[in-house]
Amino acid sequence: MNASKGxxxxxxxxxxxxxxxxxxxxxxxxxxxxxxxxVAQLDAAIDKYEAANPGDTIxxxxxxxxxxxxxxxxxxGGAGGATIAxxxxxxxPDLVRDSLISAAPEAIASDTKANWPEGxxxxxxxxxxxxxxPNEIDVYALNYNKRLFEExxxxxxxxxxxxxxxxxxxxxxxSKGQQGFGLINSWAAGVLHPFASLLVSNGGDLxxxxxxxxxxxxxxxxxxxxxxxxTSGYADPAMATADANTTGPFLDNFVSGKTGxxxxxxxxxxxxxxxxxxxxxxxxxxxxxxxxxGDKARSISYSWxxxxxxxxxxxxxxxxxxxxxxxxxxxxxxxxxxxxxxILMSMGILPSRTSDxxxxxxxxxxxxxxxxxxxxxxxxxxxxxxxxxxxxxxLQQTLEALQFGQVSAADAQANAQADATEILExxxx
Amino acid sequence: xxxxxxxxxxGMLAPATGLxxxxxxxxxxxxxxxxxxxxxxxxxxDTARFVGLANFADLFGPTSIGRDFRAAFTNTALYTALSxxxxxPLSVVLGLMVHQTFAPGGIVLRTVLxxxxxxxxxxxxxxxxxxxxxxxxxxxQMLGWxxxxxxxxxSSPNTALFSIVLLNVWQxxxxxxxxxxxxxxxxPTTLYEAARVDxxxxxxxxxxxxxxxxxxxxxxxAVIAVINAVQVFEPVALITQGGPVNSTNVMTYHIRRxxxxxxxxxxxxxxxxxxxxxxxxxIVLLFAFFRxxxxxx
Numbered sequence: 001m002n003a004s005k006g007x008x009x010x011x012x013x014x015x016x017x018x019x020x021x022x023x024x025x026x027x028x029x030x031x032x033x034x035x036x037x038x039v040a041q042l043d044a045a046i047d048k049y050e051a052a053n054p055g056d057t058i059x060x061x062x063x064x065x066x067x068x069x070x071x072x073x074x075x076x077g078g079a080g081g082a083t084i085a086x087x088x089x090x091x092x093p094d095l096v097r098d099s100l101i102s103a104a105p106e107a108i109a110s111d112t113k114a115n116w117p118e119g120x121x122x123x124x125x126x127x128x129x130x131x132x133x134p135n136e137i138d139v140y141a142l143n144y145n146k147r148l149f150e151e152x153x154x155x156x157x158x159x160x161x162x163x164x165x166x167x168x169x170x171x172x173x174x175s176k177g178q179q180g181f182g183l184i185n186s187w188a189a190g191v192l193h194p195f196a197s198l199l200v201s202n203g204g205d206l207x208x209x210x211x212x213x214x215x216x217x218x219x220x221x222x223x224x225x226x227x228x229x230x231t232s233g234y235a236d237p238a239m240a241t242a243d244a245n246t247t248g249p250f251l252d253n254f255v256s257g258k259t260g261x262x263x264x265x266x267x268x269x270x271x272x273x274x275x276x277x278x279x280x281x282x283x284x285x286x287x288x289x290x291x292x293x294g295d296k297a298r299s300i301s302y303s304w305x306x307x308x309x310x311x312x313x314x315x316x317x318x319x320x321x322x323x324x325x326x327x328x329x330x331x332x333x334x335x336x337x338x339x340x341x342x343i344l345m346s347m348g349i350l351p352s353r354t355s356d357x358x359x360x361x362x363x364x365x366x367x368x369x370x371x372x373x374x375x376x377x378x379x380x381x382x383x384x385x386x387x388x389x390x391x392x393x394x395l396q397q398t399l400e401a402l403q404f405g406q407v408s409a410a411d412a413q414a415n416a417q418a419d420a421t422e423i424l425e426x427x428x429x
Numbered sequence: 430x431x432x433x434x435x436x437x438x439x440g441m442l443a444p445a446t447g448l449x450x451x452x453x454x455x456x457x458x459x460x461x462x463x464x465x466x467x468x469x470x471x472x473x474x475d476t477a478r479f480v481g482l483a484n485f486a487d488l489f490g491p492t493s494i495g496r497d498f499r500a501a502f503t504n505t506a507l508y509t510a511l512s513x514x515x516x517x518p519l520s521v522v523l524g525l526m527v528h529q530t531f532a533p534g535g536i537v538l539r540t541v542l543x544x545x546x547x548x549x550x551x552x553x554x555x556x557x558x559x560x561x562x563x564x565x566x567x568x569x570q571m572l573g574w575x576x577x578x579x580x581x582x583x584s585s586p587n588t589a590l591f592s593i594v595l596l597n598v599w600q601x602x603x604x605x606x607x608x609x610x611x612x613x614x615x616x617p618t619t620l621y622e623a624a625r626v627d628x629x630x631x632x633x634x635x636x637x638x639x640x641x642x643x644x645x646x647x648x649x650x651a652v653i654a655v656i657n658a659v660q661v662f663e664p665v666a667l668i669t670q671g672g673p674v675n676s677t678n679v680m681t682y683h684i685r686r687x688x689x690x691x692x693x694x695x696x697x698x699x700x701x702x703x704x705x706x707x708x709x710x711x712i713v714l715l716f717a718f719f720r721x722x723x724x725x726x
Binding site: 066067069070073074094097098099100177185186187237238239240241242243244248249252253256258387389390393394397400401403404406419422423 | 469470471472492493497558562563564565581583584585586666667668669670671672673674675685686689690691692
C-alpha cells in the first residue's frame with residue numbers, strides 16, 4: 001500500500017515537472033569581428049534578452065576581421081564551435097556547400113522575407129533557402145576632405161572621372177606628403193570594393209551570370225584609370241597599406257589629412273570619428289564619379305548576416321534562432337528599432353531591416369551617411385559566387401601589382417580575366 | 430636473456446614511441462595521403478577523391494594556384510636564407526661579447542638579448558607595425574635625423590619581406606646568442622692560452638680555434654633557425670596579411686589560406702608535403718656542408 005502510494009506520488013511529481021518545467025536551457029555563443037565597444041553593446045543586449053528569457057545563456061567571441069573566416073572554418077563549424085556567427089555574404093555559397101550553416105526555420109524565413117528588402121534577402125539565401133538573418137548593408141561612396149578641397153581651390157566633389165583626375169592632381173602635394181586619392185592594399189575587400197565601385201560607375205561589372213567580364217571596355221578604362229593615378233603620382237601605394245584589423249596607414253593618412261579623397265564604405269564612420277575627433281567635420285561624402293562609359297553614379301554594396309552553426313545541437317539551434325529573431329526584431333531596441341540596428345548605427349553602419357531604416361531616418365540623413373544612403377538605390381550587389389574568396393584574393397593581387405607598377409593596365413586586365421575564369425570554372429565544378 | 434632485454438626495452442620505449450606515432454607519424458601519413466586527393470577540409474575523410482598527382486601538377490602549373498604557390502615558396506626561401514644569414518653571425522658576435530670577461534656587463538647584455546625572445550609575438554607585431562609606419566614611424570624619423578630619406582618598410586613589395594626578416598632577427602637573436610654562449614663555454618681555455626703563447630692574434634684565435642670548435646653548436650643553431658624561419662606565420666598574419674602584392678605571403682600563411690579559408694584540403698596538403706620535402710633537403714644539405722668542413726680540417 002505504502003509502496004503503491006509512493007509510486008503514484010513519484011509519477012505525479014514527474015508529470016508535474018514535465019508539464020511545468022521551462023524549455024531546456026541552452027548555452028550558445030556568438031562569433032563576431034566587432035571591436036570591444038561594439039561587443040559591449042552586444043553584451044548589453046544579451047543581458048536584456050537573458051533577463052527576459054531565463055535559462056538561455058549567450059557568450060560573445062570576438063576575433064579580428066582577418067581571422068573571422070578561418071575561425072569559422074576551423075572551430076566555428078564544429079559541434080564545439082560558435083553557435084551564431086556574423087558573416088559576409090560573399091562567404092555564404094561556400095559555407096552552404098560545406099554544410100557549415102543551417103537553413104533558417106520556416107517562421108524565421110517568412111518573417112525575414114516580409115521585413116527586409118528583397119535584394120538583401122536574396123544575398124542571405126542559397127538554393128532557395130534562407131540561411132541567415134541579414135543585419136547590415138554596406139555601400140561605397142567617395143569620401144573627401146573639405147579642408148583640403150578648399151585649400152586646393154576645388155568647389156565641389158568630382159562627378160565624372162575627368163573631374164576626379166583633375167581634383168586628384170590639385171590635391172597632390174608631394175612636398176607635404178599629400179596624395180590626391182587614397183588606394184588600399186593588403187586587404188582583399190579594401191582593394192576590390194573601391195575598384196568595383198569605379199567599375200560599376202563606369203557601366204561595367206565584375207561577374208555576370210557566374211562568368212567574369214573583366215575583359216569589357218568599361219573594365220579596360222577602370223584599369224587605365226588606376227594606372228593613370230599611379231603613374232601621375234596622384235595616388236601613392238606606399239600610403240595604402242591595411243592591417244588585419246582593416247586599419248593601418250591607409251586610414252592614418254586620411255585621418256591625418258594626407259589623403260584628399262578615398263573610396264570607402266559607410267562602416268568606417270566610427271573609425272574616422274575616433275581618429276579625427278573634431279576634424280571629422282572636414283569629411284564629406286559624395287557618389288562615386290561616373291566614368292566615360294557610365295550613365296549614372298553607381299556603387300557596389302554587400303551585406304552581412306548572422307547564421308547558425310549546422311553542427312550545433314537542436315536545442316542550441318532553436319535557442320540561437322530565437323535570440324537572433326529577438327535581436328533583429330522591432331521590440332529589442334528603442335522606438336521600434338531593433339537592438340541590432342542600434343548596435344550597427346553606433347558604428348555608422350546602415351541596418352538593412354526596413355523598419356530600422358524608418359526608426360533611424362533622422363540619423364541616416366546626417367551629412368556623412370547621406371552620401372551613402374543617396375547612392376544605395378543605384379548600388380549593385382558585389383557578386384556572390386562559389387569560390388568568391390579565391391576570386392577576390394586573385395583580383396586583389398593583380399590590382400596590387402598594378403598599384404606598384406609591376407604590370408601595365410593591359411596586362412592587369414588580361415591576367416585578371418584569365419585568372420577569374422579559371423578560378424570560377426574550377427569552383428563551379 | 431637477450432629476448433627478455435629486448436622485450437623490456439620495447440616495453441619501456443612503447444609509451445613514448447606510441448605517442449610519437451599517434452601525434453606525429455599518423456598526421457604526417459594522413460597529410461601525404463590527402464595530398465593525392467581532392468578534399469574539402471569541411472567534410473569527412475570519406476569524401477576525399479583520389480586525383481593522383483593532379484594537386485602537385487597544379488602547384489607547378491601555369492594557373493594562379495601554381496603562381497601563388499611558387500611565389501610563397503620563393504618568399505619562404507628568401508625569408509629563411511636572410512634570417513639564417515643574419516642570425517648566425519650576429520649570435521656569434523653577440524655571444525663573444527657576452528662571454529668575454531674583459532669588460533663588465535656581460536650578464537646584463539645576455540639578459541637584455543634574451544628578453545626579446547620572451548616577448549609574445551602579438552606585442553612585437555603591434556609595436557613593430559607602428560615602428561615601421563612610413564609617415565609617422567620612429568624608424569623613418571630617426572633616419573631623417575641623419576639625412577636618410579623615409580623608407581617604405583612594410584608598405585612596398587620591395588622591402589616588406591626584408592622588414593619582416595629584421596623583426597624576426599630582433600626577436601630570435603637573443604635565443605641563438607644563448608646557444609652560442611653555450612658553445613663557447615665548451616671550448617677549453619688552455620687552447621687560447623697556448624695560442625697566445627705562440628703569438629696568435631685575437632683574429633687568428635677566432636678563425637682557428639673558436640669557429641671550428643663551435644661547429645656543432647652552429648650546425649644545431651642553423652637547423653633550428655631554418656626550421657623556425659620556415660614556420661614563420663604570426664608576423665605575416667598579424668601585420669601584412671601576405672601583402673603587398675603577396676610579397677610577404679609565406680608558405681605557412683598560404684597553406685592556411687588555401688587549406689582552411691578556401692577549404693581546399695587536398696591542395697593544401699600537397700603544399701605542406703612539398704614544404705616538408707624541401708625542408709628535409711635543406712637540413713640534409715646543412716649536415717653535409719658541416720661534415721664537409723670537418724673533413725677539410
